[in-house]
Amino acid sequence: MTHMQPLDETFPIGRQLAVKAAPVVLVNLFTLDPADEARFLEVWKDDADFMKRQPGFISTQLHRALGDNPTYLNYAIWESTETFQAAFSHPDFRAAITAYPSSAVARPHLFQKVGVAGICTA
Template identity: 70%
Template sequence: MSLIQPLDPDFPIERQIGLEVSPVVLINIFKLDKADEESFVKAWQDDADFMKRQPGFISTQLHRAIGDSPTYLNYAVWESVTDFRAAFTHPDFLAKHSAYPSSAVCTPHLFQKVGVPGICVA
């Protein structure tokens, strides 16, 4: 992968994975050249296959922007930051980054559910 950009430069993924929070949702936005979509999806599929075999993984879903925008969003649920960190920093996962097209820029960020009375639960 050519570049990882933080969603929040003051609190990038490298700082987030140092916290102890459970459960968490990874939101990762990918921007790439339209010509690289097929190779991107193959690389993401390989990553997702690795991740789903890791302890604490719950689920993932890839979304594509509508229309002509070659922008993708990955939504992945993990039991804890501890589990995500172990998978995200695993040497086998890190080695997979080179399979992504050079045009791919990703923006990973971890989130926690928020409870809003009468609307949603945490």
């Protein structure tokens, strides 16, 4: 089972879900034991397949940190906090996360794009 810890202890994912925003980007930082890496990737793939079929899902990408210890960063784009919350709280997803290796720690956080004049758009 994946253990969840807040990326920001003052504003954990449960509080973020109460904020109506659209679109949103989920950033999830995973750490785990090297021996569990293959299992983690299998379970993450299954979760991603499930999420791709959910209303409001736009895209996802998984990144592995450089180095010997497996640290992964996943980002997923959703139409809104409401669509993400529906998928995140779906009973099938909640049951599926129990398949993650016990060493896996997830640190999810929701973000919104920010526009900076001359650099990027919101």
